Amino acid sequence: MSSRVMERHYDFDLTYITERIISVFFPPLLEEQRYRANIKEVASMLKSKHQDKFLLLNLSERRHDITRLNTKVHDFGWPDLHAPPLDKICAMCKAMETWLTSDPQHVVVLHCKGNKGKTGVIIAAYMHYSKISAGADQALSTLAMRKFCEDKGLSFVVMSLLYFHRYIYYFGGLLSGAIKMNSSPLFLHQVLIPSLPNFQSGGGYFPFLKIYQSMQLVYTSGIYDLQGSGARRLCVTIEPALLLKGDIMVKCYHRQPHGAERDTVFRLQFHTCTIHGAQLWFGKGELDEACSDERFPSDATVEFVFSSGPEKIKGREYQRNDPAITVDYNTADPVVRWDSYENFNQRHQDSLEGSFPKLSSPSGTIGPNVLVSLPQPSPCPCSHSRSQTSPTPAARWMAACMPR
Numbered sequence: 001m002s003s004r005v006m007e008r009h010y011d012f013d014l015t016y017i018t019e020r021i022i023s024v025f026f027p028p029l030l031e032e033q034r035y036r037a038n039i040k041e042v043a044s045m046l047k048s049k050h051q052d053k054f055l056l057l058n059l060s061e062r063r064h065d066i067t068r069l070n071t072k073v074h075d076f077g078w079p080d081l082h083a084p085p086l087d088k089i090c091a092m093c094k095a096m097e098t099w100l101t102s103d104p105q106h107v108v109v110l111h112c113k114g115n116k117g118k119t120g121v122i123i124a125a126y127m128h129y130s131k132i133s134a135g136a137d138q139a140l141s142t143l144a145m146r147k148f149c150e151d152k153g154l155s156f157v158v159m160s161l162l163y164f165h166r167y168i169y170y171f172g173g174l175l176s177g178a179i180k181m182n183s184s185p186l187f188l189h190q191v192l193i194p195s196l197p198n199f200q201s202g203g204g205y206f207p208f209l210k211i212y213q214s215m216q217l218v219y220t221s222g223i224y225d226l227q228g229s230g231a232r233r234l235c236v237t238i239e240p241a242l243l244l245k246g247d248i249m250v251k252c253y254h255r256q257p258h259g260a261e262r263d264t265v266f267r268l269q270f271h272t273c274t275i276h277g278a279q280l281w282f283g284k285g286e287l288d289e290a291c292s293d294e295r296f297p298s299d300a301t302v303e304f305v306f307s308s309g310p311e312k313i314k315g316r317e318y319q320r321n322d323p324a325i326t327v328d329y330n331t332a333d334p335v336v337r338w339d340s341y342e343n344f345n346q347r348h349q350d351s352l353e354g355s356f357p358k359l360s361s362p363s364g365t366i367g368p369n370v371l372v373s374l375p376q377p378s379p380c381p382c383s384h385s386r387s388q389t390s391p392t393p394a395a396r397w398m399a400a401c402m403p404r
Helices: 032-050 064-069 086-102 116-131 136-151 154-160 162-176 394-401
Strands: 013-016 021-026 054-058 073-075 107-113 186-194 207-213 216-220 223-225 233-244 247-255 262-271 279-283 301-307 326-328 359-361 364-366
Touching (some): 021 116, 032 054, 032 107, 086 107, 086 162, 107 116, 116 162, 186 207, 216 233
Parallel strands (some): 054 107
Antiparallel strands (some): 013 021, 186 233, 186 301, 207 216, 207 223, 207 247, 247 262, 279 301
């Protein structure tokens, strides 16, 4: 049963989701000095009750001080307001299962600073994951995890935020077999987006696309000018076709005509292993940002056109833009070039000063820069980085993600 530990006296919320899964949440605006004082208090609490038998999964940005306070840390952070990559969901569930089954005294701590939904989406994923080996004890743990999500309002967060909901659907469907894995390559030829002539107050719409694979920028389009075209849809043609594999994010921006500003029109995330067929559609209700934007027509869609090879599909008629639409390919424009994700994976440069409690091991004191050897989970089959020369079959893909 969930229990909260002295929440009123500290700037964090420490909750036992189950007897062996713990959530530690820090508010997003907590200033650094108070955060460091509180994380030391958390480490002291956990060590007094669980000695050195707790594994910390960090769902936020990497930090030196977390590693110094507990050497058994796995960094699984991803940007706020985005879905976690499918391979990270798999890796986190596998890490939890590996650690918990290696010793009945082991506990897992989910650390999150800034967005409670991150904890909710991992708990939701682990509920799907643990169903595969569900016994009587696991059924009770699942009830406790569900109650935690309901008590914290996380069930609503996970279901209402499109990026969380879609990836939990992917993960649960892949585990259960409801979604068949596509291991074929996908080449993107076109993206069709709606024309929004009045997106800017007073008229004007200058969209451009940025495409990310595993949070690495792989494509930036030119800036399109639709003024006077009367077109209902804009076609972004990618030549040569773009090979995509794994977690993909597409962001559409509007480049403001005056000043160095841009506005997000929509954002969406998907995983290529769930795609079957040459076309993929997303309606307004499936687009982050656009789903609640009155400027975005209710019947508008974003469409992707794929093929299994770099060549276009023979016999298929591809869309073309109205001749009145012009494109500015000025890639030197800093507004277009700016990548808001390029520094996320760099370790947070927090202060290394101050006294940190040292953790002990059977062989003596563990220094702040020594990493303890942990049981290693199996490689996650969701990853797009596996060998091109020996592709993993779908059966092996799923087997590697399932509990032992």
